[in-house]
Amino acid sequence: MSAPDFTRPDFTRQEMMAIATGREIRDGELAIFGVGLSMLAGYFAQAHHAPNVRAMTEGGVYGATPVGGLPWGIECNRLSVNATSFTSALDALGFLVASGRCDVGIIGAAQVDRFGNVNTTGIWDGEIGESYRPPKTRLPGAGGANDIACGAKRTVIMVTHEPKRFAEKVTYISSPGYLEGANARERYGFPGGGPAAIVTTLGILRPHVETKEFQLDSWFSFSSVEEIRANTGWDLKVAPDAHVVPEPTQAELAALRRVDQTGALRKKG
């Protein structure tokens, strides 16, 4: 990828997360971006190193690049303004993603666990129990992330690194990671391979090749192994070759900020 920039430009943790996520996207790939920060990460990749990425949103909006800053949603006029094709959710999420054609999807998470399972549905006080009962805190639901998690060849999960978000086991699996680990996904015949990385505000976690347990792959220059372990709700293993992530280059930051015109990623950090 790019060499670290020793001029140490000022950037936020969210910007680092978006850039690290964007680095996961390769040129020419068929890619689907969720709403919000994951969309910024994806279109950053397009603006920086993946000009031929075949990007779409789950609304069936193709060929668009956001204009005027972070789109409010996946059909937002900021995205609709220069699309080359509008179709439908069935097309984008079904024909192109659940089918197994899509190379990579970026999804968010309210909570993620040791095996990359994602909860975006609700927070319960304790177990849900045999029968369903209302959550203490209702979250947005699965959206297209479940379909992306099942169908995309690989996914990248983007999430703020806080202990409450990194659970040993999520209460509710909205979007499957590796379920109970190892080859548990095979039971369901998903065409997608599962999450390749969890990119956080502190670093990057990747699954162990066999157990599929997520372990620390790398940390950001402003973070550390200790800080990450302290903010993870399970006993996080550290990969033998764990390393520091190169800081954003000037070119990367410039590209990201062209996409993030309204500074959504600079508001907190």
Next chain:
Amino acid sequence: MSAPDFTRPDFTRQEMMAIATGREIRDGELAIFGVGLSMLAGYFAQAHHAPNVRAMTEGGVYGATPVGGLPWGIECNRLSVNATSFTSALDALGFLVASGRCDVGIIGAAQVDRFGNVNTTGIWDGEIGESYRPPKTRLPGAGGANDIACGAKRTVIMVTHEPKRFAEKVTYISSPGYLEGANARERYGFPGGGPAAIVTTLGILRPHVETKEFQLDSWFSFSSVEEIRANTGWDLKVAPDAHVVPEPTQAELAALRRVDQTGALRKKG
């Protein structure tokens, strides 16, 4: 309907068949017309007594009326010229017909049997046998007629009345009528009710309410019970209230000929 026209205008058997078929269509119905003569019958109904018929073709061509004579096909420019909507086969045959929404469909037949089963696939010399073997004469295949026969609330079968076309049992069921009769259709859960009439160049056959065996309902003024029985390949029963069909009115003939601008129905008869 209309009173018989005692001026006895000159008309062909095919025109009588088309008009008798068109009389089966009621105003406001959702209706699907196959290609060729059945399309002329349908659009005749629209031109004459069913101005609000909601007509479509299996191509997903809506709101059109043919211009310049018999369309060559269901997407023919003669039909595409004034459509209000173009969608797809999945929409027309699936969402609107196989679903059970469509009120009436008009289909053709190379061969039809005692229970209204239609063969448009092939003529074999003898039984097909256990394994499939090539037909002696290959016919066009089922097209959309199978889907119409399964899904439309009722169908009208239009067919030239010749002994070879009226078989005790068709060799190959391309589109199901009442199968072996009575409630045999129920085995398959078809939303459609089956054929309401077989309209021929000689008269009209309708199914017995219980056995679903087709019997003679009415004959055209130029035909007779004897002629029809002689041209039917099974021992055709005659309904107790069998009667003569009113001849075309001047208005009906005028409407039909406006639709059949190229005189397709006048070429033989």
Next chain:
Amino acid sequence: MTHSKLIPLAEAVRRYTWDGMQYASGAALPIGSDAIVFGRELLRQGRRDLHAVFHCSSQQLNLLAGAGAATKAECGFSALEVFGFANGLRRAVESGAMALEDYSNLAMPLRYLGGALNWPFVPATTNIGSDIQHRSAFAPHDTPARTKIPTVTDPFSGREIGAYSVLQPDLAAIHVTLADIRGNSIMLGTEWSRFELSRAAKKVVIIADAIVDSGCIRQFPNLVRIPDIIVEAVVHWPYAAWPQSSPGMYDVDEEHMHLMNKALATREGTDRYVADFVEGYDDPDSYLDLIGRDRLATLAKTETAFLLDPYRQWILSPDQVAGLSARGVAA
């Protein structure tokens, strides 16, 4: 053939809705074009106990849930994207006032597709293996099977996959950009699942931002994805998706999106919102006054406005539309 199906919004709600019905809308993304004004009218007429079927919640379901009119809902996504959680819906779910059955954003259009085809079930290759598959917010006797997404065996491979129940809502209120008086409809921007929904629903009412002459329909038949033959009625209501956006027509009203969602976070705020923005107008004109003509002019200056250019010549003026209402039409 030239019968007009144009009717007033209030009449559409009176005629096609009832307490306890299965009502579908919210048909174009969480914050995209949606027949929100239809939901406002449902509240004005006091409809209750609605079973809401929304691919995504949108501000419409947020409002219906927050005001207590929806007691059941099925969604693929139930928040407001970058505008955050849907506070009215959230309050209803957390309090137990509304049972929310979760699916995904692919599951919902597939269930519409299955409803449109009148299939008994739809194959599911996603949603299985997650808690969406078996956890049901509805009482078990409310679903056709004992489990929400049961399995079905593929006869070719012997492999098990999931099976969705299908959706055939009593009514779909679908927002479109342009329609003619018979209901031929053009959507600009993604269809999301409006095409499938229009075929799945037992009845369809179109809510159009603008009415066009049928010449527009005949010029662009490939854009007419909802043909008149499946439409019961057409309601003309400018800015019907407000405060959400309608590509080509107007942008999202960011300020009102926040104001509305903040209000719906509490019972009191909701009451105030209903008094102000649900009961606060009598017809399209006073609705537009309520929003504010200046604000509307700003929203209409969307960068997507060029998308509407090819069709502008056919858009009818309010006076022309008034002359074409279902009763007044003669042509």
Next chain:
Amino acid sequence: MTHSKLIPLAEAVRRYTWDGMQYASGAALPIGSDAIVFGRELLRQGRRDLHAVFHCSSQQLNLLAGAGAATKAECGFSALEVFGFANGLRRAVESGAMALEDYSNLAMPLRYLGGALNWPFVPATTNIGSDIQHRSAFAPHDTPARTKIPTVTDPFSGREIGAYSVLQPDLAAIHVTLADIRGNSIMLGTEWSRFELSRAAKKVVIIADAIVDSGCIRQFPNLVRIPDIIVEAVVHWPYAAWPQSSPGMYDVDEEHMHLMNKALATREGTDRYVADFVEGYDDPDSYLDLIGRDRLATLAKTETAFLLDPYRQWILSPDQVAGLSARGVAA
């Protein structure tokens, strides 16, 4: 992002086809717009043993079957509507040279839909109960199950329905009215099943009557039902569906429809037809000369020509197109 995918027809056939492949085309009705010129080129390059997947046969499959290039086919309808039986296909089927597997006109798009979704099977509520369900022209080991359309049990009701195998052809050659150099495609007239096929096929090559500037694509994104991201290559070939029609562009050539079908009725006639109308040209220009410029002018005077009006300003001239071929592009 501005890479051109425009390549010559001969190169498209060389690059994306091979003997024995599963080849899909014939994508818009029995006698509607179809990439017939692609089929001609398959013959020119001597492709053999094709497994043809055609929703409806069209003159393309009639030709491929009549000339002996297709040994297997799957169709919903295999004749030429008012032009009569497809004589080439008929001869191939009756002689046993081509095994023709019968489905219906709904079954084919559903099987494309299932392929597009990568489902293991598709629910079948039609075709069951008729001889289509169990009689198979293919050897049993050619189908994934022992029977052509087996049954599957609905887990909700316990009721049995049918299950179609899905289609994922190696290549779909799809005829469209307009495309840009990247493959964004606009179809005028019914899609028939071109939308579903474009998603089911492993690869898609677009055959366009005309090439448009990308400004047209950005003005009408809702008409772009096949986006560039799923297109491998674009072939520009005027009158590519001849002698069939292309709504907005040209009418059916009635005389040649009859001439062609009559020729295909015999081996000798087919040889003559191939010599004259398959081998008889070298490029689009000599193809148009062969048809006859006067005849083309007549065909172009279609009453549907107004359907093309909104897009004419963006249609590129032959010279402009030549400058944009995949290798020549710089922009």
